[in-house]
Amino acid sequence: MxxxxxxxxxxxxxxxxxxxxxxxxxWQSFFTxxxxxxxxxxxxxxxxxxxxxxxxxxxxxxxxxxxxxxGIHVVHETIVEAAGAFNRLxxxxxxxxxxxxAWLAAALPKLGPLQARQARLQALSAQLTELHEAQQALxxxxxxxxxxxxxxxxxxxxxxxxxLGLRELYEHWLGSGERAYENMxxxxxxxxxxxRLANCSMGLERELQDALDGLLGxxxxxxxxxxxxxxxxxxxxxxxxxxxxxxxxxxLASLRQELLELREALQRKQPAQTKSSSRAR
Amino acid sequence: MPAELDLPKAARELAELQAKAQRVAARAAAxxxxxxxxxxxxxxxxxxxVTLYHYTGTPAPARRLPLLVVYSLVNRPYILDLKPxxxxxxxxxxxxxxxxxxxxxxxxxxDRYLELEDYVEGYLHDAVELLCRRYQVEQVxxxxxxxxxxxxxxxxxxxxxxVRSLITLVTPIDFHAGSSALYHLAKHxxxxxxxxxxxxxxxxxLNTVFVGLKPYRILTQRYLEMLEIEDEEALRDFLRMxxxxxxxxxxAGVAFAQFARDFYQRNGLVRGQIELAGRPVRLSEIRMPxxxxxxxxxxxxxxxxxxxxxxxxxxxxxxxxxxxxxxxxVFISGRAKKRLFPELAKWLEQWxxxxxxxxx
Numbered sequence: 001m002x003x004x005x006x007x008x009x010x011x012x013x014x015x016x017x018x019x020x021x022x023x024x025x026x027w028q029s030f031f032t033x034x035x036x037x038x039x040x041x042x043x044x045x046x047x048x049x050x051x052x053x054x055x056x057x058x059x060x061x062x063x064x065x066x067x068x069x070x071g072i073h074v075v076h077e078t079i080v081e082a083a084g085a086f087n088r089l090x091x092x093x094x095x096x097x098x099x100x101x102a103w104l105a106a107a108l109p110k111l112g113p114l115q116a117r118q119a120r121l122q123a124l125s126a127q128l129t130e131l132h133e134a135q136q137a138l139x140x141x142x143x144x145x146x147x148x149x150x151x152x153x154x155x156x157x158x159x160x161x162x163x164l165g166l167r168e169l170y171e172h173w174l175g176s177g178e179r180a181y182e183n184m185x186x187x188x189x190x191x192x193x194x195x196r197l198a199n200c201s202m203g204l205e206r207e208l209q210d211a212l213d214g215l216l217g218x219x220x221x222x223x224x225x226x227x228x229x230x231x232x233x234x235x236x237x238x239x240x241x242x243x244x245x246x247x248x249x250x251x252l253a254s255l256r257q258e259l260l261e262l263r264e265a266l267q268r269k270q271p272a273q274t275k276s277s278s279r280a281r
Numbered sequence: 282m283p284a285e286l287d288l289p290k291a292a293r294e295l296a297e298l299q300a301k302a303q304r305v306a307a308r309a310a311a312x313x314x315x316x317x318x319x320x321x322x323x324x325x326x327x328x329x330x331v332t333l334y335h336y337t338g339t340p341a342p343a344r345r346l347p348l349l350v351v352y353s354l355v356n357r358p359y360i361l362d363l364k365p366x367x368x369x370x371x372x373x374x375x376x377x378x379x380x381x382x383x384x385x386x387x388x389x390x391x392d393r394y395l396e397l398e399d400y401v402e403g404y405l406h407d408a409v410e411l412l413c414r415r416y417q418v419e420q421v422x423x424x425x426x427x428x429x430x431x432x433x434x435x436x437x438x439x440x441x442x443x444v445r446s447l448i449t450l451v452t453p454i455d456f457h458a459g460s461s462a463l464y465h466l467a468k469h470x471x472x473x474x475x476x477x478x479x480x481x482x483x484x485x486x487l488n489t490v491f492v493g494l495k496p497y498r499i500l501t502q503r504y505l506e507m508l509e510i511e512d513e514e515a516l517r518d519f520l521r522m523x524x525x526x527x528x529x530x531x532x533a534g535v536a537f538a539q540f541a542r543d544f545y546q547r548n549g550l551v552r553g554q555i556e557l558a559g560r561p562v563r564l565s566e567i568r569m570p571x572x573x574x575x576x577x578x579x580x581x582x583x584x585x586x587x588x589x590x591x592x593x594x595x596x597x598x599x600x601x602x603x604x605x606x607x608x609x610x611v612f613i614s615g616r617a618k619k620r621l622f623p624e625l626a627k628w629l630e631q632w633x634x635x636x637x638x639x640x641x
Contacts, residue, residue, distance in 0.1 A: 163287035166294040170505075178497040185494070186465065195469025202471065206478040228393075228480075235394035238329070242403055 051154055058146050062139070069135050077128065124211065127204045134197040141190055149173075149180035301508045308516060309507075315520045318359030320371045322382070326411055330386035331404045333411065336374045345633040346445050347412040348378040349421050351405060351436075353428035354385050354536070355487060357528050361426065361612055363521050369612045369622060373424075376626030379416070383408050387530040393480045395533035397540060398557040401435050409436075409443050420445035422629055426612070427451050427582065431544065434590065435557060438566040446570045446632035448625060450611050451582045454564075454590045455551045456544050459583025462494055467545045476538035484529035494580065522613075551593055564590070570598035570632045574621065579608045600628070 153176035157164070164172075184190050213223045326333040350370065352358035361382070362368040374380045383405060388395065412421050423444050425433025430452025437444040456464055475482065492499050510516045543549040555562040571594055575587035584603060591599050604611050604621060611617055 163285040163290075165287055165290040166298075169286065169291075174497055174502065178495075181497065185462070186460075191465050191468050194466060195471075199469075199471045199474065202474045202478045206474065209478065231391055232394050234391055235399075239399065239403075242407075 051150065051157075055150060058143075058150070062143055062146075065139065069139070073128075073132055120207070120211070124204070124207045127200060127207055131197070131200040131204050134193070134200045138190075138193045138197050141184055141193055145180045145184035146177075148183070149177035152176035152180060298508065305508050305510065305516070308513070309520060312513070312517055312520055315517050315524060317364070317521050317524060318362045319365055320362050320368055320374070325381070325415070326408070328404055328407060330388060330392065332384045332386060333408045334382045334384060336370050336380040336382070339374050339377060339379055345378055345422075345630070345635055346418055347416050347421050348373060348380050348629060349408060349412060349423055350380065350382045351423065351425045351429035351433045352382070352385070353426060354400070354432075354532060354540075355428055355529065357525060357530070358382055358384055358426075358429075360525050360609065363525065363613060364518070367518075367613060367615070367618055369617075369625075372618065372622040373626055373629070376623070376630075378422070378626070378629055381408070381412060385530070388481055388533040389531075390480060393476075393534040395536050397432070397435075397536050397543075400536060401432050402439065402558040402560075405432065405436050406440065409440070413443070419443070422446045422448075422633065424448040424450070424625075425452060427608070428453070428540070431550070434550070434564070434567065435555065435562045437569065438562045438564055439557065439560055441566050441568055444569050445634075446572070446629065447567065448572045448574070448628070449587070449590060450574045451576050451579055451587060451608055452573070452590070453544075453582045453586045454588075454593065455548065455586050457548045458589055459585030461545075461583055461586055462580060464545050466490065466494075467541050470541070472538035472541045472546070475541075476534045479534060481534050482532040482537045484531050487532065488527055488529055551589055564593035565595040567594040567596055569596060571596045571600070572625070572628050573599070573601040574611060574625075575601070575603055576608055576611050577603045577605050581608045598632075 153173055156172045156176060157169075160168075209224050213225055216223045320336055321338055322334040322336045324332055325335050350358075350361065352361065362370045365371055370380050370382060385400070385404075409421050409423075413419060420443055423433045423437060423446070425431070425448070427450070430449040431454070433447060434449060434452065434454065437447050453461070507516075507519055510519060543555055547554060549555040550562065550564065553561065553563060567590075571590065573587060573590050575582065575584045577584060579587075588601060591601055602621075602624070604617065606614055606616070611621065
């Protein structure tokens with residue numbers, strides 16, 4: 001299997017992974033749960049109570065998800081701040097640039113020699129906000145699907161004539177939850193929200209890469225740009241090598257053929273020459 | 282009257298379930314790691330991270346054209362040889378084919394600029410050429426699975442003179458047909474940006490997407506079913522599948538973006554808009570015999586998507602067959618072993634001129 005040496009803050013992947021971990025936590029708690037026995041004398045319990053507990057669990061799950069997303073958001077904000085701090089560091093080390101910084105910070109339009117840098121920081125900040133909104137939109141869709149599933153679950157239970165066992169209860173929960181989830185998945189709204197989140201996430205990642213590349217270059221460390229340029233060149237070389245490997249045997253075959261034809265021509269010529277030289281003698 | 286939970290019954294069920302869970306979990310842990318892909322094979326060639334294998338021990342004399350199997354880039358190909366008793370590769374070998382597998386391996390960061398043309402006109406073409414030289418033949422028989430089927434279709438369309446016959450298993454052709462869930466998810470994503478920013482696409486992300494299509498089934502129902510497994514070999518089979526499901530390679534960034542954008546978003550294959558190595562991929566060039574197998578309940582490749590091959594290919598000998606079951610049932614189910622594998626073997630023999638001559 002593939003070992004990933006480090007994990008990077010990829011919000012789209014993180015969100016999906018967190019949804020998955022909610023299921024996994026459910027399983028873990030099942031494996032460690034001591035077998036429940038009903039309190040003495042009790043033979044049944046209203047499922048409304050159970051539903052309330054399910055809703056509480058969903059609330060707790062989404063709160064945990066939100067906390068994780070906030071954590072990722074803090075990571076991104078820190079990187080953006082670091083990029084800003086790096087810019088300030090560069091400005092401080094260059095008096096000519098530093099003199100313009102105060103004026104530029106106050107000025108709203110992007111003007112002067114630092115306008116590209118200013119624009120980049122503004123774009124980064126806007127993308128961070130956009131990403132946060134996109135995450136919230138997707139989480140809100142997921143929350144609606146869970147709620148819709150529980151509402152359907154409740155209405156199914158209300159139609160049951162007799163008390164249910166655990167297995168029957170699970171089958172109803174699975175049916176309701178899955179249907180609500182698949183409705184969400186099939187909706188254009190979800191497709192748009194997922195696309196928006198993925199695009200924001202990738203856009204932000206790209207901006208952060210550029211911002212950090214500046215810092216790496218300043219420290220004379222290998223940059224991402226250098227790495228991708230090498231990777232691109234490597235691929236070009238591989239293609240060129242493959243072409244040569246294919247062309248060489250074909251060229252060799254053609255040269256061999258040419259040589260063969262020359263030999264044959266020479267052999268045809270030689271007897272003729274021998275005849276004419278013997279006649280001359 | 283509000284619905285009620287029968288507490289004594291529920292407590293009994295929970296206790297039984299937990300007892301089963303502890304028993305099965307302990308047995309499963311003891312069986313791991315499980316072996317997969319055990320059929321004997323040898324390496325014929327290795328290009329970068331890509332390997333060409335020959336499945337050795339063909340019982341019948343090698344009178345046939347070599348068979349080259351091409352699997353998807355997304356998962357590992359040992360699903361075709363999960364265990365010797367349920368192995369598509371083994372079954373075709375035992376039926377007399379010289380079976381070869383092109384294993385794409387695990388792309389590394391240095392592979393991020395691999396393009397689809399490198400896969401199709403590079404590695405796949407090199408494999409075909411090598412087999413033609415090795416067996417002193419002009420053509421091979423090609424069998425493509427899922428995305429590997431799409432790549433095989435592209436190869437066959439670009440190099441029809443090299444492909445004697447083509448089998449496609451659960452292969453997407455029309456990427457917008459039949460409400461494809463993957464198209465729906467990919468519809469609004471900017472894959473160019475992904476390729477530029479992300480480098481290779483992580484296996485974790487792809488796994489999460491696939492699990493995200495059916496989380497209730499994959500993360501809940503599947504493990505409840507596991508608790509009911511009494512037979513040790515059946516439990517081993519479950520663990521083999523479990524290993525395969527999450528053993529996924531990263532995807533070379535540029536090739537992944539090309540596939541998602543040009544095939545899924547633009548539906549370029551049926552619109553005649555795909556170009557590889559500067560050459561247009563025309564499905565009408567697929568004039569060799571084709572056997573197209575799809576799964577009736579496939580949630581990844583809807584039947585309509587696979588069936589589009591019949592409409593666009595130029596073959597005069599086109600056969601198609603719907604198999605009852607989901608995406609994977611075509612190569613791992615007992616029914617496939619009993620019914621489909623012999624059909625595939627018979628068809629390969631039918632379109633092998635040397636085998637036909639031998640029959641006379």
